[in-house]
Amino acid sequence: MSYIAVVGGVASIAGGLFASSAAKKAARAEARRKAALKKKLNALEANRQDVINPYVGITNLSSMITNPFSNLSVATGAAEMAIEQADISLSNTLDTVRSTGASAGGATALAQAALQSKKGVAASIEMQEKQNEDKRALGKQQQEKAEVAEAQRIQSADAAGKQFVFSATESRQQGQIDRTYAEMMGAAQAEAQAKADQTGAITGMIGSLGGIGASRI
Secondary structure (H helix, E strand, O other): OOHHHHHHHHHHHHHHHHHHHHHHHHHHHHHHHHHHHHHHHHHHHHOOOOOOOOOOOOOOOHHHOOOOOOOOOOOOHHHHHHHHHHHHHHHHHHHHHHHHOOOHHHHHHHHHHHHHHHHHHHHHHHHHHHHHHHHHHHHHHHHHHHHHHHHHHHHHHHHHHHHHHHHHHHHHHHHHHHHHHHHHHHHHHHHHHHHHHHHHHHHHHHHHHHHHHHHHO
């Protein structure tokens, strides 16, 4: 048996034992790292935010809408006042006609003129008051439109903000999950490689033992 062959075989066996031990330790370390990463991955997935409906807080704004023209009244007070004033004026005029001895035809003409005057004054006042009331109702309608539009804008902005926060959080959480999964797969591959190295070292030792045995024949 060659002394050099024996020495070489022993050295190969020693190297194989060291390599096998190192590979075994590496495989165990990677297995622990893989288990820790798996636990972390499970925790990340379990603690993901719930899916939200950003429009859940949207409310019906129809209660803000009214019909400001529904209760418009016909202006009669001013007309009644104008008629009353015209009646007083007519009465005074008739008294004047009687006291001066004017004809009945003249009195009738005055009465008709006074009646037309009453109608004209009343119509004019009613028209002005109705126009003012219409303007107030129109202003109220425009105000309500502006208030509803602003409420809609606020609700839309709130929903958009919730959607943004949800999307940003989801992206960040998914990124953490993806990185952890990649690290876990890397640990699994490293563990597999370490086991393969351990098997290779053992196979090399067996070969070296076989070589020593053959050299002794």
